[in-house]
Amino acid sequence: MVFFLLDGDNVTKVSSIPVNLIYNAGDSILISTGREIFSYRNDQLQMITRLASGDVNDISIWSDKIVAGISSSGVGIFENGEWKFYYPDGPNGNQFSNMAIDANGNLWVASSKFLGKGLYRFQPEVSGSEGRWKNFTKEQFSRMSNDCYRVRIGKNYVWVGTWGGGLIKIDKNDSLKFFSKNEGIMGVTEDTNFVVITDIAEQGDLVWILNYKPRNANIIYLMRNDSLIYSFVNAYNPSYYLNTQLEIDEKGKKWIVSEHGYIFVFDDNGTIFDKSDDKWIAISRADGLNGNPTVIKFDNRGDLWVGTTYGLNIIVDLDEPLKAGSIRSVFALRDFYINDIAIDGANNKWVATKNGVWVLSPDGTNVIAQYDASNSPILSDDVKSIAFDLNSGVVYFGTDKGLTSLKTEFGKPAENFTTMKIYPNPFHPEKDLNVVIDGLVANSTIKIFTISGDLVKTIITPGGKTGIWDGKNEKGQYVPTGIYIIIAYNEDGTQVGIGKIAILRD
Incomplete structure (x- = not known):
């Protein structure tokens, strides 16, 4: 694609540069060729900047600054002749060829053996947030290969096998040690x-x-x-x-x-x-x-x-x-x-x-x-x-x-009912989805009773750590407002957990 100017019925070729984006910036036009950005004003075409890496996927003006979406670099803001790049919190790429979870619930991801994007780690629910990502790439660690194939969780270390860069050992401080031909x-x-x-x-x-x-x-x-x-x-x-x-x-x-x-x-x-x-x-x-x-x-x-x-x-x-x-x-x-x-x-x-x-x-x-x-x-x-x-x-x-x-409801069962929790409590059927009974032993059965001892519902759990109650009785009707007793027990009845929940109907 080249750049043409339409003036009335006349079409004039301005330049043969390979244009992939055009943005109307008021008294001028911004033009991207992918890695370069030009300005066209008063019949003059002038290069503004050239990216060292990545391609411009979108371009705009914000507070008199050029803002661009750039592949592999996030969002770039160009001001006073310099780029500043901002990355949204997320993995370095879309490849998820191999994954493992450590004892703290962190998800480790090896991206891909071909055209990989390194190693990613997702730490869920950090300080009340939805979680944070951290990326490990060759740009940060010169000996590292971005073509990560396998990730394994060890007793004290995370191990990463790469496609061409050997073995990586990561300690609890995120320090990397490499093992390859030299080792x-x-x-x-x-x-x-x-x-x-x-x-x-x-x-x-x-x-x-x-x-x-x-x-x-x-x-x-x-x-x-x-x-x-x-x-x-x-x-x-x-x-x-x-x-x-x-x-x-x-x-x-x-x-x-x-x-x-x-x-x-x-x-x-x-x-x-x-x-x-x-x-x-x-x-x-x-x-x-x-x-x-x-x-x-x-x-x-x-x-x-x-x-x-x-x-x-x-x-x-x-x-x-x-x-x-x-x-x-x-x-x-x-x-x-x-x-x-x-x-x-x-x-x-x-x-x-x-x-x-x-x-x-x-x-x-x-x-x-x-x-x-x-x-x-x-x-x-x-x-x-x-x-x-x-x-x-x-x-x-x-x-x-x-x-x-x-x-899911299939987490590792608890050894006993000492950590059993019931939430949300109180439960609002019109607002909340389900009552969760967490901390169950393997293959628990749950019975819900009224405060006077009448059986409301029997639930056979999937066998894992949690069970679900939708707030309804055996007839499929929501139970009325009140206090209910929840009793959970294992297969042979030798272990029992007891809790209470308040049901609030609007």
């Missing part, structure tokens, strides 16, 4: 300086590091106190080195997802530094998986849930996974491409697919709920990642178009 981790076959770390798992004081496509075939490094102390090749087949996920079971066996179409199981038999008794096996479609594995997750019972390119499997015998009957198929999600799996406090399975999110019962036989872009605020049907905050019951859905959160 002894081998890079990919094409460029040994390009170190791809696809997963990290802590085991006591040891840190297991999964290395992708290394030239020396060392797919696993073992680290203690920031020093590499050991490494392993894939003894099943050293050429199978395209591996993307690492999980450790209760007995210390390592389960590895491979792009070669396998789940590798590595058992060091408790003798980490003696490779003579190591065992490696491979699980594939030939053994009962319904597709090439994409993601694995241990549930609250210790079963391994396996997402594949064509559905979902459960491995119920971790000691003998190749034995007949050890691998089961989940019928509800047959032929679905599985991106991620999360487990809630009631052991339900939240499964991210290319067709939205499916919530399955603990054994996978029933579909509890289904969410996609047509029936919920999820921003895309292709949900890349899921993270579940067991303390709050909030689940996060990550897509390439942004993040969505959902408050």
Whole structure:
């Protein structure tokens, strides 16, 4: 596009600059070419400024200052020959390829392995606000790669695997330490300086590091106190080195997802530094998986849930996974491409697919709920990642178009009823949505009584930390104004919680 002037019936070419925005500024016209801004006044075209990075997506005048929306730089205000940039509080980008939640409820996000935007952290409900974001990028830390692939929460540190920049360790003060080729981790076959770390798992004081496509075939490094102390090749087949996920079971066996179409199981038999008794096996479609594995997750019972390119499997015998009957198929999600799996406090399975999110019962036989872009605020049907905050019951859905959160009743159950809370109290049915009974033990039953002892409602909870009452009786009618007794008890009745609530009707 070039710049023309229409004067009556005459069209005159003013300039051949590539114009993408024009703004009427009164006695002049502002013109953006993307990175440059020009002023056209009195038949004269003059450059005002040129951005060092980013492109102008919108332009205006405010208090005699140029205000522009600039890609990768937020809102820019140009005054006295200088730009000042202001960023809205939010993540550095829309990619949410992998997520994890720490013990304080902070959400950590690895953006993407290609054209990534670094690492983001969301701290919910800070000082009564809706939460705050913090971004970690190469612009702040010169050794950092913005192509962040995996984020893991350790006992004292947050670990980040990057696509080309090696491993990052983040401490509680947000200080970063880097481990790459200079620290002894081998890079990919094409460029040994390009170190791809696809997963990290802590085991006591040891840190297991999964290395992708290394030239020396060392797919696993073992680290203690920031020093590499050991490494392993894939003894099943050293050429199978395209591996993307690492999980450790209760007995210390390592389960590895491979792009070669396998789940590798590595058992060091408790003798980490003696490779003579190591065992490696491979699980594939030939053994009962319904597709090439994409993601694995241990549930609250210790079963391994396996997402594949064509559905979902459960491995119920971790000691003998190749034995007949050890691998089961989940019928509800047959032929679905599985991106991620999360487990809630009631052991339900939240499964991210290319067709939205499916919530399955603990054994996978029933579909509890289904969410996609047509029936919920999820921003895309292709949900890349899921993270579940067991303390709050909030689940996060990550897509390439942004993040969505959902408050659920499936937080981790309490050990007893000592922390049971009931809110809002008083409850106004005409204004408030529901009564929340928080701090329940697993699989609680709730009974609501009048102050005189008449039963109003019995509620069977979903099994998690919270239960919901809509303020209605068994007939579906709102109860009248008054004081009500709420009693919650566990399955065998050995634990009981009691509370009161006031109902106020207008």
